[in-house]
Structure formats: C-alpha cells, structure tokens
Amino acid sequence: MSSKGKRLLYLGNGRKLQSVAKLDDRFEGWGLAVDRHWAYGGQFPDSLDGYDGIFLSGSPHGAYEDIPFIHREHDLIRDAAARDIPMLGICFGSQILASALCGRDQVFRRPYCEIAYKDLEVTPHAATDTLTRDWGASVRMFVWHNDEVRHDHPDMVILAASDECPNQVWRHRTARAWGVQGHPEITAAQVPLWFTENRARMEQDGGDVDAFLAAEEDTPESKSVLTRFVELVKG
Template sequence: MKVAILETDVLRDNLKPTYVGYGRMFQDLFGRVGADWDMPIFSVINGEYPATIDDFDAYLITGSKHDAFADDDWIVRLRDYSKQLFEAGKPLLGICFGHQLLAHTLGGRAERADAGWGLGVMQYEMHEQPDFIVNGENGADTNGTVGLLVSHRDQVTELPPGAKRLLSNGFCPLAAFYIPGQVLCFQGHPEFNKDYERALLEYRQDDVSREQMQRIEASLTDEHEGERIGRWMKQFLEQAAR
C-alpha cells in the first residue's frame, strides 16, 4: 500500500533533532504495528503535494499548531485538496488538526472551544464497534475506553454528513469519528510519546493554571494507547483500500 503523509506543521527548532517531525512519528507508529507500507511525507504547509491524486492508495493529514478553519492560503488549499480526495473515493486519516480539517471540509464544523486547552493523557468512551476495531491477532477490541495523549484547544463541534461518533469524553464530545469505508479521524495523538508531550507542556505553562498543570502532569502516569489506535488505523486502511 502507498500512503501519503500530508505534514501540516514544522517542529520547533529545539525539538527537531530528537523528534524530526510528525510525518516521521507516523512512519514509526505504523512500523511498530506491522504496516510495511510506502509512506512518503509531503510538507503541505510548504506547498509540497503528490504529483497526482492517484499516486497513492490513501492519505493521512497530521496535527498542527495552526487552526484548521483558518483562511491561510495553505490551509484553504489543503481543504480544497482534501475535498478532491474525498470525492475521488480515497481513504483518509486525520489526526488533531487533520481530524478538525476533514470534519470542517466535509460539511461539519471545527472551531476554538470554550473548554480551553486539552493536555496530557485523556480517557475516552467508545461509542461504536466497527469491524476495523481490532486488537492485533486477538480479534475484536472490546475494551470500551481508550487513553490518548492530547494537545489541543480547537475541537470538532459538528460532524459531517454520514459520520459516526467513535470516541468522546466530557471535555471533547466529538473526539473521534469515521465515515464508513473512507474517513477515520482522531483528536488525540497516537503518534506522540510521553517525552514529546512533556516537551510541549513547557510551552503551555502560561496557558493553564498551576493546579491544572499539576493534574495534566499527573495524567502522564496513565497509559497512552497510541499503538492500539495505530492498529485500528492500519485495519481501516487495509479494508478501505480493497
């Protein structure tokens, strides 16, 4: 399978030597869950795109510090491109910014949320049990909750037509959704690890109270189930690309 990673951000200079970029994080995640795919990275924030839509079987849109509903030229272009991909029947994955951008592009809504910053590890309730929800070779994944690292203050507030809610909690009611056979999106970051999350928290010290930051830091002792979500995404794309 050939999957294009559309990278929508550039890491801060002090983080690049260790973490490289979000595209590399996804390559590593899919490698850990056994997806031996061709996954080149296109820096769409810098105007890089595949030569043609049909060069790839599926597409993944990464996270970003930018707003998916903004009118920056590169964001408008990416929304238009995402709509073309959807109309062409290409399977799509969206994470954080990508989750919000696909919802907004396909007829839903994303916006700055009144809830403020979501940081650390959050627990989510599962609302659906579609057949791509798998647990490795052990068959269906029947655990009804998921823990994921998060870093966001924008949220999807309305799902696009045909979408089904997959995960939610009190802070983020539309934390994951899917459109059967074509789109799968998560607000959380399966590609993150806890060291990278801790590095990001250094930039959020002035955005939350000391008490909030203490709770956020304490949440990092909870399990982050990024590889679990990686297996869901792998199964989803394998099914959608058949």
C-alpha cells in the same frame, strides 16, 4: 490482495515535516510505501493518482484559518473523497477533514483547552467500524486541543467522546475518512521527549507536565486505530 506497492500520502502540517511520533517511518515499517509532503511548507503532490491512502498530521494552525496551504488541503481532501481514497487525520488532521467534508463551521475554538489522559467513552457505532472495532466500552488516550470538531453534523458518525468533548473520534457517513482528536500516535518511548519539548505550551494550556511524565502511559489499545488504518490501505 497483495499489499505490495500500496502507497500512502503523508501530509505533514506541522512546523517540521516529521513529528516526534515519526509516524511516517512507522507506516513504512508496517509495510506501506510512504510519500512525504510538507503541506505546511506548501508541498503537495501534483495529483492523487496512485495513492491508496492519505494521512493528515497535526498543526499549530486552525482548520478555519485563511492560509494558502489550508485552502489547498481542503481541495485535496475533497478530491480524495471523490476518489474513495481512505483518509485518517489526527488532531488538526481530524479538524480539517471535518472542515473540508462537512463545512468550515464544523471547527471552532474552545473557551479553554482540554489536556489530560482520559478514558474516552466508546459509542456503539465503534464496534462495527473498520478502525475502532478492537475497542471496548472505553479507550485510554491523551487529549490536548484548543480547537474542536462539532458532533451533530448528519454526515458524522461519532465513535468516541470525552467528558468535555462529544467528538473525540469520528468517521464520515459516506466517505472513507476518520478523525481522531487525541494523540494515540505517541509511544511510551516518545512520551518524555514529546512532553519536554512541549512543556511551555502544555503548561500554558493548563496541563501538569510533571504528572504526565510520571504517569508514563502508553495507551496501547488506542493505537489499534493506526494499524487498522494500515490494514485498510493495504487492501
């Protein structure tokens, strides 16, 4: 099937529509027609008609917060699942997918932040999954989160876990929805700016930013989840 005209809805949940990762631009570079909506600012499409995929970005908010745009996004996710539109969420995006599809009690505030480059343990389910089948026994990824998605809901299939978080990557059992808690989207070229811009928050959360910058890690294997999602949307 031709990928011409395949449309991706990009929902920006951050304080700015475009993040340092510039994933919206990269999705276009990978051949998708990207329709950008700043959900954080209350911008949503009138309808999901014509969309072939949806990406949900990170946010400074929690999926459990009583905020109008979060309520609207919950409704949109459930509508998309009913239409069988593939969805991928990163960080908050993963959390709001879980909240919308598995219950608002599935997201909780951790007692402390998990922040580090980590080798995530990949589960046997990942080997046959559409987005994670390229991963081996472990996958390197930068993780940074205070909120977390529970791992024991019957509609969740766990694809990867860390030593402190049993649900780092998951998919829904029946809906075409995937959540990634970590940050595979940040490239090596973007790392210095991302860590510098977020230094104060990262250090407050217990991160050693100077060590992160010195490592200059790219974690290329983890990024295949993004390109596999693009392939799924294309056809």
